[in-house]
Amino acid sequence: MEAQRAFCAENKRLLENRYGRSPKALVRAFGCAQNMDDGEKIKGMLAEMGCTFTESVEEADIALYNTCAIRENAEQKVFGILGQATHQKELRRDMLIALCGCMAQQKEVSDKLRRSFPGVDLVFGPHALYKLPQLLHETLLHAVPGQRKRVYDTEDIDGVIAEGIPTLREDKVRAGLPIMYGCNNFCTYCVVPLVRGRERSRRPEDVLQEARSLVEAGYKEITLLGQNVNSYGKNGEEGMDFPELLEAVANIPGDFWVRFMTSHPRDCTRKLIDTMARNPKICNSLHLPVQSGNDRVLKAMNRHYTREQYLEIVRYAKEKIPGLHFTSDIIVGFPGETREEFEETLSLIREVGYQSLFTFIFSPRPGTRAAQMDDPVPAAEKSKWFQELLAVQKECGMKLYDRMTGQTVKILCEGYGKEKGILSDQPVPAGKALLMGRTEEGMVIDFFGDPRLIGQFVPVTVIKSANFALAGEIR
Numbered sequence: 001m002e003a004q005r006a007f008c009a010e011n012k013r014l015l016e017n018r019y020g021r022s023p024k025a026l027v028r029a030f031g032c033a034q035n036m037d038d039g040e041k042i043k044g045m046l047a048e049m050g051c052t053f054t055e056s057v058e059e060a061d062i063a064l065y066n067t068c069a070i071r072e073n074a075e076q077k078v079f080g081i082l083g084q085a086t087h088q089k090e091l092r093r094d095m096l097i098a099l100c101g102c103m104a105q106q107k108e109v110s111d112k113l114r115r116s117f118p119g120v121d122l123v124f125g126p127h128a129l130y131k132l133p134q135l136l137h138e139t140l141l142h143a144v145p146g147q148r149k150r151v152y153d154t155e156d157i158d159g160v161i162a163e164g165i166p167t168l169r170e171d172k173v174r175a176g177l178p179i180m181y182g183c184n185n186f187c188t189y190c191v192v193p194l195v196r197g198r199e200r201s202r203r204p205e206d207v208l209q210e211a212r213s214l215v216e217a218g219y220k221e222i223t224l225l226g227q228n229v230n231s232y233g234k235n236g237e238e239g240m241d242f243p244e245l246l247e248a249v250a251n252i253p254g255d256f257w258v259r260f261m262t263s264h265p266r267d268c269t270r271k272l273i274d275t276m277a278r279n280p281k282i283c284n285s286l287h288l289p290v291q292s293g294n295d296r297v298l299k300a301m302n303r304h305y306t307r308e309q310y311l312e313i314v315r316y317a318k319e320k321i322p323g324l325h326f327t328s329d330i331i332v333g334f335p336g337e338t339r340e341e342f343e344e345t346l347s348l349i350r351e352v353g354y355q356s357l358f359t360f361i362f363s364p365r366p367g368t369r370a371a372q373m374d375d376p377v378p379a380a381e382k383s384k385w386f387q388e389l390l391a392v393q394k395e396c397g398m399k400l401y402d403r404m405t406g407q408t409v410k411i412l413c414e415g416y417g418k419e420k421g422i423l424s425d426q427p428v429p430a431g432k433a434l435l436m437g438r439t440e441e442g443m444v445i446d447f448f449g450d451p452r453l454i455g456q457f458v459p460v461t462v463i464k465s466a467n468f469a470l471a472g473e474i475r
């Protein structure tokens, strides 16, 4: 990181010469919470190089896209956006375009960029994120008309942990805190282990130090992040497993909430549930991706648990933590999934009663085992199943929302509410603003209040529930 800091200083000089002022950067991150966190690190490093930020590609001197490879449509979207950026570059030759993240790590993508997107100057994978200053330096040296050479760093390595990357956090209330990187699970549909490398955990002292500084800086919610947080410390060197780390974070003095994601059901232990149960700062919300409710499909997905084992954890957690809400990820139309097997997913959704779901139609990813499997069900049929799944979830999820009416709950006020929300038909009372917050279960709630409440815990009574939204009144 020392070397990278020196590159930052050098780039600052080069960028100022190139643009004759402090350069404007557009940073867009797609996909998971981990990618959003990486986006904040990219901004942190660019800020050290003297950049200011813009949301508009027309204004950007540097456009940087931190991409997601989990499904094909996410990739298509990025290629469309890259097309717009390269069009801008035709108008302003000194513009720089960079693509990083999970897409960049895939050979098929970097080949396509070389072939069809000559306007892209810099391409690097998730492993090379900490090296952005150095890579940008190389790009700047070569980004001279006539001598132009594109910079690629997409080496296939297991990955390292780089501590001390500057982070620019836009949100002043909630912060993500990565605790581990990579994944060893090799679910047969998933590209993540191929692009993000093997599991590696940060040292507990580094995680705790960062958590302490977030609390000191006034953050009220910390989300511990990892592709599979339950694998934290599995190789023993860290001296702490995930429940122990979670409890240590919760034990930091101060008024704040702790969340975490993602939790793989295979390693979701009773110890984790017991830890959640006894620590009021750990939110009553558990994201536990089930993917399918059928044992044959789960096996074909290489998930390492059965429907019954999953339900067993859910039952235990519901018993130990009254009021706990579950969320999950579901894949519809995994290769070979039959109608009967899909119906088992529907029955599982009814049985668990999720607050919300992230639902996906299977998308074949290059290099994964599932992409090689026979996939006889037509896309139109999968879409029908998908719609059915959404309807079942709507019915189950709404029950949890409706049940909230009349209850007084502690919420964290995160900011201003959306204009087209549940309270938009009501006039804003004098001296107040439309605010929004979230319950510890993760439900969004709108209410009128003093904007100075943003960033504070507030007791609110729920007065209305409609279409997965709540309205409340301050007590």
Ligand code: 5AD
Binding pocket: 070, 071, 189, 190, 191, 289, 291, 329, 330, 331, 360, 361, 362, 363, 364, 365
């Ligand atoms: N197709 C569809 N959904 C996928 N996911 C991961 N890979 C694929 C794929 N190839 C979903 C899983 C995972 C979530 C992050 O994305 O449900 O939990």
Ligand code: SF4
Binding pocket: 183, 184, 185, 186, 187, 190, 191, 192, 193, 227, 228, 264
């Ligand atoms: Fe992908 Fe499975 Fe790892 Fe999650 S646990 S990142 S779904 S391989």
